[in-house]
Amino acid sequence: MNQQPLPNSLRQGPDLRGRFGEFGGRYVAETLMPVIQEVEQAYNAARNDPAFLAEWRRLLKDYVGRPSPLWLCERLTEHCRAASGQPDKGAKIYFKREELNHTGAHKINAVLGQILLAKRMGKPRIIAETGAGQHGVATATACALFGLKCIVYMGATDVERQAPNVFRMKLLGAEVRPVTSGAGTLKDAMNDAMRDWVANVADTYYCIGTVAGPAPFPQMVRDFQCVIGEETREQILAAEGRLPDALVCAVGGGSSAMGLFHPFLDDEGVAIYGVEAAGRGMDTPEHAASLNRGRPGVLHGNRTYLLQNGDGQIQEAHSISAGLDYPGIGPEHSWLHEIGRVTYVGATDGEALDAFQLCSRLEGIIPALESAHGLAQVLKLAPTMDRDGIIILNLSGRGDKDIFTVAKHLGEQL
Amino acid sequence: MSPSDSGPPGSGRDCFDRRGRIAARFAQLKAEGRGALMPYLEAYDPDPATSMALLRGLPGAGADLIELGVPFSDPMADGPTIQLAAQRALKAGGSLAGALAMVRDFRRADDDTPVVLMGYLNPILSYGIDSFCTEAACSGVDGLIVVDLPPEEADELAIPAREQGLDLIRLVAPTTDEARLPKVLEGTSGFIYYVAIAGITGTRSATRDALAEAIPRLRRHTDLPIAIGFGVRSPQQAAEAAQVADGAVVASALIDTLAQSLDERGRARPETLRRVLDQVRGLADAVRGARVSA
Numbered sequence: 051m052n053q054q055p056l057p058n059s060l061r062q063g064p065d066l067r068g069r070f071g072e073f074g075g076r077y078v079a080e081t082l083m084p085v086i087q088e089v090e091q092a093y094n095a096a097r098n099d100p101a102f103l104a105e106w107r108r109l110l111k112d113y114v115g116r117p118s119p120l121w122l123c124e125r126l127t128e129h130c131r132a133a134s135g136q137p138d139k140g141a142k143i144y145f146k147r148e149e150l151n152h153t154g155a156h157k158i159n160a161v162l163g164q165i166l167l168a169k170r171m172g173k174p175r176i177i178a179e180t181g182a183g184q185h186g187v188a189t190a191t192a193c194a195l196f197g198l199k200c201i202v203y204m205g206a207t208d209v210e211r212q213a214p215n216v217f218r219m220k221l222l223g224a225e226v227r228p229v230t231s232g233a234g235t236l237k238d239a240m241n242d243a244m245r246d247w248v249a250n251v252a253d254t255y256y257c258i259g260t261v262a263g264p265a266p267f268p269q270m271v272r273d274f275q276c277v278i279g280e281e282t283r284e285q286i287l288a289a290e291g292r293l294p295d296a297l298v299c300a301v302g303g304g305s306s307a308m309g310l311f312h313p314f315l316d317d318e319g320v321a322i323y324g325v326e327a328a329g330r331g332m333d334t335p336e337h338a339a340s341l342n343r344g345r346p347g348v349l350h351g352n353r354t355y356l357l358q359n360g361d362g363q364i365q366e367a368h369s370i371s372a373g374l375d376y377p378g379i380g381p382e383h384s385w386l387h388e389i390g391r392v393t394y395v396g397a398t399d400g401e402a403l404d405a406f407q408l409c410s411r412l413e414g415i416i417p418a419l420e421s422a423h424g425l426a427q428v429l430k431l432a433p434t435m436d437r438d439g440i441i442i443l444n445l446s447g448r449g450d451k452d453i454f455t456v457a458k459h460l461g462e463q464l
Numbered sequence: 465m466s467p468s469d470s471g472p473p474g475s476g477r478d479c480f481d482r483r484g485r486i487a488a489r490f491a492q493l494k495a496e497g498r499g500a501l502m503p504y505l506e507a508y509d510p511d512p513a514t515s516m517a518l519l520r521g522l523p524g525a526g527a528d529l530i531e532l533g534v535p536f537s538d539p540m541a542d543g544p545t546i547q548l549a550a551q552r553a554l555k556a557g558g559s560l561a562g563a564l565a566m567v568r569d570f571r572r573a574d575d576d577t578p579v580v581l582m583g584y585l586n587p588i589l590s591y592g593i594d595s596f597c598t599e600a601a602c603s604g605v606d607g608l609i610v611v612d613l614p615p616e617e618a619d620e621l622a623i624p625a626r627e628q629g630l631d632l633i634r635l636v637a638p639t640t641d642e643a644r645l646p647k648v649l650e651g652t653s654g655f656i657y658y659v660a661i662a663g664i665t666g667t668r669s670a671t672r673d674a675l676a677e678a679i680p681r682l683r684r685h686t687d688l689p690i691a692i693g694f695g696v697r698s699p700q701q702a703a704e705a706a707q708v709a710d711g712a713v714v715a716s717a718l719i720d721t722l723a724q725s726l727d728e729r730g731r732a733r734p735e736t737l738r739r740v741l742d743q744v745r746g747l748a749d750a751v752r753g754a755r756v757s758a
Contacts, residue, residue, distance in 0.1 A: 079541045081637035249663035347586045361559040362590025363537040
């Protein structure tokens with residue numbers, strides 16, 4: 051999996067307490083502590099077990115279809131060069147095509163690792179939370195493949211706006227439980243998944259979908275997702291003979307971003323951009339920009355940046371993209387933000403919608419709305435970079451699930 | 465019972481800081497040969513005035529110690545009853561500061577009944593740990609139960625809490641094994657809160673046999689009083705819990721009664737107060753009737 055990091059590396063986290071700087075940790079009820087420590091021990095054994103890793107790699111290759119291609123976006127590149135208005139500007143744009151994975155997003159990479167771990171731990175019942183439904187579909191898929199019982203918690207609001215993924219999960223044999231507590235979105239789904247786990251610790255594994263939650267989840271999900279960045283590194287070296295100048299990825303919880311960024315953290319020449327959902331605008335109350343507009347706190351088992359009011363009550367996030375609609379972010383991102391290694395910017399609903407359409411027309415790729423937020427940043431950045439620059443976007447998911455949402459915003463009836 | 469005027473410098477407020485209310489109460493009950501009834505209510509549920517009246521009425525209805533829930537937007541260890549209580553409380557303006565103000569008001573008339581704040585970490589972090597501990601002690605809070613703060617993460621709160629004389633009460637769960645118990649018990653004070661079921665509040669109840677097995681196991685590791693919570697609903701269950709352990713926490717059953725008494729718009733009715741306090745009386749009678757064989 052990960053290469054051994056160097057002594058002065060930014061890739062050494064977390065520490066023994068599961069912390070990245072001051073972020074991370076393990077803030078859960080006592081009932082869950084023993085099972086979480088059991089997960090940690092099992093994961094530490096598994097990641098050093100060649101047979102476990104070989105089985106995971108086999109699944110990634112033959113079931114998921116990895117490696118995913120690195121695609122040079124010639125028409126988008128031309129578009130940005132024209133937009134720059136200068137002959138020497140407009141970097142080459144590449145997409146890391148995670149949307150071509152089985153189930154249509156990067157989520158399956160970490161799900162397969164975690165399901166293999168659950169099997170190893172002897173847990174026959176799998177629970178998961180999902181926002182857009184991509185992690186739920188990936189988990190339901192892996193559970194079908196391994197014959198495990200699967201229960202997916204999904205906010206009632208998301209059940210409504212992501213109907214196709216709800217049906218997919220049901221076809222795959224999973225039970226989808228709509229969550230009505232709170233605002234009925236990803237945060238509330240995660241609360242209910244935690245509540246389920248507390249009540250069923252003996253036979254249940256909680257397959258967390260992002261690089262958040264109590265340690266070891268942020269590290270474990272990152273480690274599995276690092277396959278994205280490791281492949282990207284090899285592929286860009288093969289294609290261009292050098293590392294890229296910039297990496298871009300949307301961040302909700304931040305698993306696709308950590309997966310791309312982590313293998314490049316020690317490469318000083320690589321600028322890294324995480325793109326938060328700015329919703330209706332970063333300076334309106336309706337966004338999901340935890341790093342840009344939140345402050346540190348504790349939720350869902352970890353210390354990290356959160357959208358919260360002055361009393362420490364967690365606030366609802368807003369984004370056109372259900373997958374980014376989360377008021378927190380993985381703790382390693384909070385740390386990378388504070389030390390300044392990664393620059394976190396925002397893209398609004400409108401910018402994401404524009405990027406979504408442009409990508410469809412220029413590259414013949416309908417991106418997930420999550421990925422469209424990343425693309426919106428690429429469209430801002432590429433025209434300012436030199437013509438011989440290289441910028442890579444993690445195209446983390448495909449947009450089939452989003453066509454109804456987009457149609458609604460464009461005033462189209464399907 | 466006049467409050468001292470040794471409040472924090474510049475606060476100009478009454479200070480009810482007094483150490484040892486919890487230990488004194490358990491010692492008194494031990495002498496009486498019975499366990500404690502510990503009702504839990506959510507601060508500001510369903511509104512500040514009703515909530516304050518309930519808090520004031522609890523000792524007279526037979527509460528030996530009081531757990532006051534601090535409303536939080538994401539109560540991950542709680543079932544639907546307390547989730548909804550927290551939502552009502554937040555809608556009514558509830559906060560950690562509001563809960564502290566309630567305790568301060570309560571202390572003007574009652575300097576003996578221990579009050580424990582129970583909730584989640586984030587509102588405390590947001591308030592600021594040091595100023596929270598100072599304010600809590602001065603408001604007359606005796607102990608803290610922070611559900612999502614396991615011993616591994618507890619230092620940042622445990623040290624300032626201890627300095628202020630606040631007991632940090634730890635949760636022990638059925639999943640806490642013998643190897644882990646000493647770590648959980650280390651640094652805990654006041655009493656031990658035994659979570660009777662592996663689950664969330666207001667759902668299942670532990671069997672009598674399960675408790676009869678678990679509590680003696682726990683006693684081998686601690687001399688502190690042990691209270692049982694999660695799934696203690698009826699007077700009989702409360703009596704059994706207070707008998708096998710040293711106290712019974714009743715929460716969701718009381719909050720269910722409160723919720724059922726509200727009108728269709730979620731507002732308190734005239735009978736809300738009486739119905740909840742009557743239920744506390746029934747529980748207290750049962751607990752007091754169940755004497756512990758010395």
